[in-house]
Amino acid sequence: MIEIRGLWKRFGDRLALEPLDLTVATREVVALVGPNAAGKSTTLRMLAGILAPSGGGATVAGRDVVIDAVAARRALGYLPQKLGVPPTTVVGDLLELVAAVRGVPAAEARAILAGAGLGDRGNATLAELSGGQRQRLLLACATLGDVRALLLDEPSISLDVDGAEEVRAAIRAAVRRGAAVLFASHHLQDVALLADRIVVMVNGRVTATGTLAALAAAAGIPWRDGGEAVDPPIERIYRVLVKRGREHARSGPLHLVQGDAA
Amino acid sequence: MIAALLGFELAAARRTRTVTLFAAGFALASLAVALVGLSAGGAVAVQGFARTSVSLLQLVVWVVPMLALLTGAVAGAECHELEFVVGLPLGRRQLLGARWAAWTLALGAALVVGLGAAGIAIAVLVGAADGTRYLALVLVAWLLLAATLALGLAIGVSARSRARAVGIAIVTWFVLVVGVDLAAIGALEILPPRDAGWGLSLLLLADPVDGARALGLGLFRADAVAGPTGAALRRVLGGWGVWALVAGLVAWTVLPLVVAGRRFARRDL
Numbered sequence: 001m002i003e004i005r006g007l008w009k010r011f012g013d014r015l016a017l018e019p020l021d022l023t024v025a026t027r028e029v030v031a032l033v034g035p036n037a038a039g040k041s042t043t044l045r046m047l048a049g050i051l052a053p054s055g056g057g058a059t060v061a062g063r064d065v066v067i068d069a070v071a072a073r074r075a076l077g078y079l080p081q082k083l084g085v086p087p088t089t090v091v092g093d094l095l096e097l098v099a100a101v102r103g104v105p106a107a108e109a110r111a112i113l114a115g116a117g118l119g120d121r122g123n124a125t126l127a128e129l130s131g132g133q134r135q136r137l138l139l140a141c142a143t144l145g146d147v148r149a150l151l152l153d154e155p156s157i158s159l160d161v162d163g164a165e166e167v168r169a170a171i172r173a174a175v176r177r178g179a180a181v182l183f184a185s186h187h188l189q190d191v192a193l194l195a196d197r198i199v200v201m202v203n204g205r206v207t208a209t210g211t212l213a214a215l216a217a218a219a220g221i222p223w224r225d226g227g228e229a230v231d232p233p234i235e236r237i238y239r240v241l242v243k244r245g246r247e248h249a250r251s252g253p254l255h256l257v258q259g260d261a262a
Numbered sequence: 263m264i265a266a267l268l269g270f271e272l273a274a275a276r277r278t279r280t281v282t283l284f285a286a287g288f289a290l291a292s293l294a295v296a297l298v299g300l301s302a303g304g305a306v307a308v309q310g311f312a313r314t315s316v317s318l319l320q321l322v323v324w325v326v327p328m329l330a331l332l333t334g335a336v337a338g339a340e341c342h343e344l345e346f347v348v349g350l351p352l353g354r355r356q357l358l359g360a361r362w363a364a365w366t367l368a369l370g371a372a373l374v375v376g377l378g379a380a381g382i383a384i385a386v387l388v389g390a391a392d393g394t395r396y397l398a399l400v401l402v403a404w405l406l407l408a409a410t411l412a413l414g415l416a417i418g419v420s421a422r423s424r425a426r427a428v429g430i431a432i433v434t435w436f437v438l439v440v441g442v443d444l445a446a447i448g449a450l451e452i453l454p455p456r457d458a459g460w461g462l463s464l465l466l467l468a469d470p471v472d473g474a475r476a477l478g479l480g481l482f483r484a485d486a487v488a489g490p491t492g493a494a495l496r497r498v499l500g501g502w503g504v505w506a507l508v509a510g511l512v513a514w515t516v517l518p519l520v521v522a523g524r525r526f527a528r529r530d531l
Contacts, residue, residue, distance in 0.1 A: 048349040051530045074351035084346030086274060093273045100266030101350050138346060 001026050002047065002149050002180050006056030009042050016042045018205040019056055024149070024180040029171065031195035032184040035242060038201035040184035041081055044151045047182070048078040061148040074102070077142030077174075081153040081184075083134065087127035091118060091137060094126070102145030109144060116140040117166075131158035139167060143174050150174050152183035156190050168194055192234045200241045207245030215241060267356060271364035281368045284329055288321075288376030295321050296380040312392050312482040314384055315399055318377065319478035322403045327471050328435050330369065330410035331417070335431035337361050338418020338522060342531050355523040362415055362519060366408045373403055395481045402481070402511075406474035409514035410438075413470070416518035419526045442469040466507060470514040473507045480504060 002024040009017040017039035024030045032040040045051045047058055049069045058065045061075035085094060091113070099109035113119055116136045118129075126134055139155060155171065156164040164187070171181055171194055185191055191198060191212075198215055200208040208215055212234065216222075219240035275281060296314045341358065348354060377400050385393060414431055421427035442465055449461040466473045 045345075045531075050345055050348060052528070070351050070353055073349060078346070078349035080345040080349065082343075082345060084344060084349070086340065086343070088277060089274060090277070093270055097266050097270040097347075098350060101263050101352055141346075 001062075002058070002060055002182055004043070004047070004056070004058040007043070007046060007053050007058050008055050009039075009046060009051060010054045016204050017046075020206060022182075022199065022206075022209075024182050026148070026178055026180050027175050028196050029175060029181040029183070029194050030197045030199060031191040032182065032199050032201055033186075033188070033191055033238060034201035034207075034245075037203070039204040040201055041153050042204075044078070044153050044182065044184055045080075048076065048080075048151050049073055050078075050080070075147065076149040076151060077144070077147040077179075079135075079138055079142045079150075079152045079155055081157065083126065083138075085126060085138075087125065089126050090122075091124050091126065091129070092122035094137070095122075095141065098141040098144050102147075104145045112140050112144060113137070132160060132163035135159055135163065136166060136170075139170050143170060143179075147174065147177075147179055150179050150181045150183070152181065152185075154185055154187075155183055156185065156187050164190065188234045188238055200238070200245060202242055202245030205245075207248060208241045212237070219244075263352070264356060264360065267352060267360040268363055271360045272367060275364045275368035280329075280333060281372050284369060285372035285375040288325065288372060289379040291321055291325070292318055292376045292380035293383055296383050312395070314380070315392070315396055315482055316479065318380060319399065319475065322377075322399075322406065322478070323471050323475045324439060326373065326403055326407050327410040327438060330365075330407050331414040331431040331435050332428060333365055333369065334362075334411040334414020334416075335418040335421070335427035336414075336424055337365060338415040339421055339424040339427040341419055341526055342422055342529075345531055348531060354527045358415065358419070358523050358526050359519065362408075362412055365411055366404075369407055369411070370404050373407060374400060377403060392482070398481050399478055402474050402477045405508070405511040405515075406470060409470040409474075409511050409518075412515045412518040412522070416522040416525075419522045419529075438469050438471040442472050446472070463503070463506070467510040470511055473510045473514075477504065477507050477511075 002022075004020055004022040006019040006021060007017065008015070008019045016037075020039075020043060022030070032038075032043060034040055042051060046053045047060065047065055049065060049072070053066060060072045063072035063075060065072045095109045095113055096106060098104075099106055110119075110122070113122065116139075118133060118137055118140075121129060121133065126137075129137065135155070135158065139152075142150065142152070150171065152171070156167045159167060168190060171183070175181055181194075183190075183194070195212070197209065197211060199206055200215070208218060210218070216237050219237045221236050221240065295317045298317070338358075338361075341361070344357070347357065377396075381393070381396050381400075384396070413434065417430050417434065418424075418427040421430055446462060446465050449465065453461045466476050
């Protein structure tokens, strides 16, 4: 479980994230969506210990991400938006390191590498892998071991259709193993297919949160659950809510959508 | 876990061309200095193995700090790009410590290859007398490498960008190799002879490069040819002076690592 209580972040004069409250339950998938500089990555990076919060707090599997940072990171897997590893790193070396720090036997790690379709690339450097292969490797590393929470920043970035589907399958597998998943994405198809709840963020604040059906109702867009899950309505919903969020940011208090209005 | 991290960093350090080039280049330069030193006669007040070792020491105190500062600065700045690794259940200080240890081992091995090649050449040509002192010289070079790598890491972690880190590392090298010598010359000119020893001692402790140079010269009793700092060196190296210089080099390793660790642990990446 991921619990965020009043977490906020300031970079110099800029408030990157206003106090945020959010809970992601076990086996739940929550998507953060919004335009650039909305605070999505900042949220994930604070949870992963990359950025120090300016205030508030958060726990992962009951461990405080600031006070008990290493223990919290033991319970979570983090996939950053950028590579986050020197491109000269050899695949096998990276996998060995992750397996060792997560207490996973090397043989199991190698099996996971093979499962990610990279069984024969153990001696390759990350620079020698394609974008999709790199992403699959890092996702495999992030989900290695007894991970209770997954933080994924643009997990299907630079992936083709098949690659994106593989990433979604890996996320679903992690959920089946009991992980809470919080991911940020501009790929609204991923959001529609994966997320139990969606959090819309604009300029560092949450402007709407709810199920896709609830957000559709809030946006005034007809929604028929089921077959239309990956249909364009999600893009229209997104545009309406982001536009509304921007207007609210200028003119007054927000009206958050919460719960399932379907 | 520490072993895994060290193994990861060591594998990364080993694969860079820096180590191979340093090993090859330093071996060639050391051999050249050794052979030239052996073939030259002259007025230098040391003999055989010792004479060439003093020449090699000059190579060490110029080349090792330059390479170590630059390598450390780049490795330190690169720490800010390791978002995936930092997101693993590892302490940031552990990561930095492993980085330092890995580069010290990798470049230290290259240093041993370089000085080893020269040492073998000297031993074959003029005999192994003073060989133990030569080994001590290798140890001094290693201490200097460890200290300047730590300093470079602290620079890199603080500077954040590679370009800025490299710039600061070059300025630091210039200050340590040339600037402090100029300060020593000035101190010896200004201070009365009675106080010069203290002034020089402080300068030697304040500069790992000159500290290592003084130690190396002391090993071969060559303090008489130590240039501007040589006049008071014999007095400085007496008694506990040698151990003070060794402690100074160790402190120059530990303090920058502590500073780098604190800064890296608190910084946003």
